[in-house]
Amino acid sequence: MAEIELRHVDKHFGLVHVIRDVNLTVKDKEFVVFLGPSGCGKTTTLRAIAGLEEIDSGDILLDGKPIQGLRAADRDIAFVFQNYALYPHFTVYENLAFPLRAVRTAKDEIDRTVQSVGKSLGISHLLRARPSALSGGDMQRVAIGRALVRRPKALLLDEPIGSLDAKLRETMRLELKRLHLENGSTSIYVTHDQVEAMSLADRIVVMNEGVLQQVGTPTEVYLHPANLFVAQFIGSPVMNISETMVTEAGGKAQIALDRETFELPAELLGMLQQKNASRELSLGVRPEGVLVSREARPDYRPVEAHLIQPFGGFDIVDLKVGEQTLRARTTAGYIAKPGERVFARIDPAQAHFFDTKSGASLDIRLGD
Amino acid sequence: MARIRLENLSKKFVNHTAVEDLDLDIADGEFFVLLGPTGAGKTTTLRMIAGLEKPTIGRIYINENDVNEWGPAERDVALVLQQYSLYPRLSVRDNLKFPLQSRVRNLSAQEIDKRIEYASQTLRIGHLLDRKTDRLSGGEMQRVSIGRAIVREPQVFLMDEPLSALDAKLRESLRSELKNLQRRLGATFIFVTHDQVEAMTMGDRIGILNKGRLVQVGTPSHVYKNPRDTFVASFVGSPAINLLAGQASGGKAVMTPQSFELPLGNAPVAGDGAYTFGIRPEDVRVEAGAPVEAKVHDIENHGIEKILTLRAGSILVRAGVPARVQVKVEDPIRFGWDPSKVIVFDRDTGANLGAGN
Numbered sequence: 001m002a003e004i005e006l007r008h009v010d011k012h013f014g015l016v017h018v019i020r021d022v023n024l025t026v027k028d029k030e031f032v033v034f035l036g037p038s039g040c041g042k043t044t045t046l047r048a049i050a051g052l053e054e055i056d057s058g059d060i061l062l063d064g065k066p067i068q069g070l071r072a073a074d075r076d077i078a079f080v081f082q083n084y085a086l087y088p089h090f091t092v093y094e095n096l097a098f099p100l101r102a103v104r105t106a107k108d109e110i111d112r113t114v115q116s117v118g119k120s121l122g123i124s125h126l127l128r129a130r131p132s133a134l135s136g137g138d139m140q141r142v143a144i145g146r147a148l149v150r151r152p153k154a155l156l157l158d159e160p161i162g163s164l165d166a167k168l169r170e171t172m173r174l175e176l177k178r179l180h181l182e183n184g185s186t187s188i189y190v191t192h193d194q195v196e197a198m199s200l201a202d203r204i205v206v207m208n209e210g211v212l213q214q215v216g217t218p219t220e221v222y223l224h225p226a227n228l229f230v231a232q233f234i235g236s237p238v239m240n241i242s243e244t245m246v247t248e249a250g251g252k253a254q255i256a257l258d259r260e261t262f263e264l265p266a267e268l269l270g271m272l273q274q275k276n277a278s279r280e281l282s283l284g285v286r287p288e289g290v291l292v293s294r295e296a297r298p299d300y301r302p303v304e305a306h307l308i309q310p311f312g313g314f315d316i317v318d319l320k321v322g323e324q325t326l327r328a329r330t331t332a333g334y335i336a337k338p339g340e341r342v343f344a345r346i347d348p349a350q351a352h353f354f355d356t357k358s359g360a361s362l363d364i365r366l367g368d
Numbered sequence: 369m370a371r372i373r374l375e376n377l378s379k380k381f382v383n384h385t386a387v388e389d390l391d392l393d394i395a396d397g398e399f400f401v402l403l404g405p406t407g408a409g410k411t412t413t414l415r416m417i418a419g420l421e422k423p424t425i426g427r428i429y430i431n432e433n434d435v436n437e438w439g440p441a442e443r444d445v446a447l448v449l450q451q452y453s454l455y456p457r458l459s460v461r462d463n464l465k466f467p468l469q470s471r472v473r474n475l476s477a478q479e480i481d482k483r484i485e486y487a488s489q490t491l492r493i494g495h496l497l498d499r500k501t502d503r504l505s506g507g508e509m510q511r512v513s514i515g516r517a518i519v520r521e522p523q524v525f526l527m528d529e530p531l532s533a534l535d536a537k538l539r540e541s542l543r544s545e546l547k548n549l550q551r552r553l554g555a556t557f558i559f560v561t562h563d564q565v566e567a568m569t570m571g572d573r574i575g576i577l578n579k580g581r582l583v584q585v586g587t588p589s590h591v592y593k594n595p596r597d598t599f600v601a602s603f604v605g606s607p608a609i610n611l612l613a614g615q616a617s618g619g620k621a622v623m624t625p626q627s628f629e630l631p632l633g634n635a636p637v638a639g640d641g642a643y644t645f646g647i648r649p650e651d652v653r654v655e656a657g658a659p660v661e662a663k664v665h666d667i668e669n670h671g672i673e674k675i676l677t678l679r680a681g682s683i684l685v686r687a688g689v690p691a692r693v694q695v696k697v698e699d700p701i702r703f704g705w706d707p708s709k710v711i712v713f714d715r716d717t718g719a720n721l722g723a724g725n
Binding site: 037038165166167170173174177178181192193194195198199200218219222232233234235236237238286288307309310311312313316318329332333 | 405406506535536537540541543544547548551562563564565568569570588589592602603604605606607608648649650665666668669670671672675677688691697
């Protein structure tokens, strides 16, 4: 059992308010990812849970007991840093054994644990090596192993794979998740990389400027972002956002992008009225919600292809709508070259609407 | 105007060879990306072009001028590094002005202002000109570093992982900014990275380096579809291609250790025998009634799609499925592949046995 709860946690660094009234429950065996840009307070929150930072006010509870007064060593929580923090003069075996020796574990018990952790991380063949002989990935595997040998109640990871090559990060993501499945300890993982967050998390906690923006499963935060910040932080390439005006024409709703108008179902007008929302709003649509056709079709508007970014399996194409850019996702090679005239439509089912001023989602979902 | 030609270029350090026998012809106005893992020789190559390293063997030509004996300044190239080398005490404007004030350049104050104006407009840093550089964010600092290159109006821009130190989100926006910038300037860019997304999305052509050797040069889509060997195949594309060891036998691929078999269609196998079969995750078909039975080993949610890792026997296969597919880890699942998308590699050398590459 290890449930972590934060109640009204607040912290300042001098004049900077780094954590603002954060409330959160991380359930037993859950894998939660804190996601946000640098300086959003995610690492400070993690360090506060670990006992590496003090908080100004609020409670941090582990299985219902306040732990904010306890020293880091007494919290039974393990921490993995981005920069490995291994002992360079020890072998891998000794690095893994160290936390157990520190609490005077019996020798054969140490050996059994080190061997088993080494095996589950795929580093059994490296136990006699010194850290300097290891690759970055293996060093991080050892660092994670060292956090696991004491079977902590919770595992906290601060951008553990942030300094690795892109390719290696992919492999490590899978390993981390399988490891979590196997040993099941409650885990909190900090990253600024939304791909990592989406791929790893049971739930994502999106933070900005010390404030929780949204807590939800990857699917929830992707499909129903609570505000403009989350909408733009989750998903790559970034969601198109346009401050626009909804008008009515011929029984349909229209939205203007530059001098072009795109049609949306009439129900949008009623929904806006029902919610007492302004018709001046921010429209959000992910690249896959911008439908592209090479031939003219009803409801499709003429646009010009600008930058084409091939990703291999698909292309991301910047479409020029007057002076505005609408970023679309197409099948690979669908648009041959920049400068081509094509046609685009906004898929109503994938359109998001936000209050421009507050940034909050208007929570309007249109059918197709 | 600058065409860059590397001929038979090698660089040996005391006990290792960083770059070996490199031939490369980069066209004027091209956005060329050197892609490879750490230690592949990308940065050494870039530094040789910049004149910061001397080749052990081989020649470097800029516009058909042999520049081997030229110093860095004479080559008229600008280098942008991962670490922004800005003067912390100076304002952005003074940082931009600095490279122009050299007596060698002999530029008028008016010309200097014009160039700063142009660079700051292009990079959208006009509002930052009077700010000290230690008050800038990482993205702003990197824009200023690029600005310092632009004001010099060099023939060639050399960029060594300029986006690596930035946040993922910022990297994404600077990628398209840089590509647009290069279009607008019409200058030759040589861009070094280990990130295949950067290479694919920005490069007119990509040169892939491994262990000091150039493995393949081609457009992003050519390299993606026709990787020369298993190294390129697995380096380019994310999530990575599936590379499955198996035997060709009677028109089928039988995986080793023997766990499943799939039809080969017209895949270019030279008779029965041992091969490595490559299939990209988007070409693996997950559907009821597909030939192979497996378990869901892992699920990665990528928003628009899910990447499933499937486990058949002890073999892991990645497959891309639409986001709406609902599965749990350890669920039974069936998959097949699109035989026309299978890439066949020599088991020993890793070379792509398909035609046309």
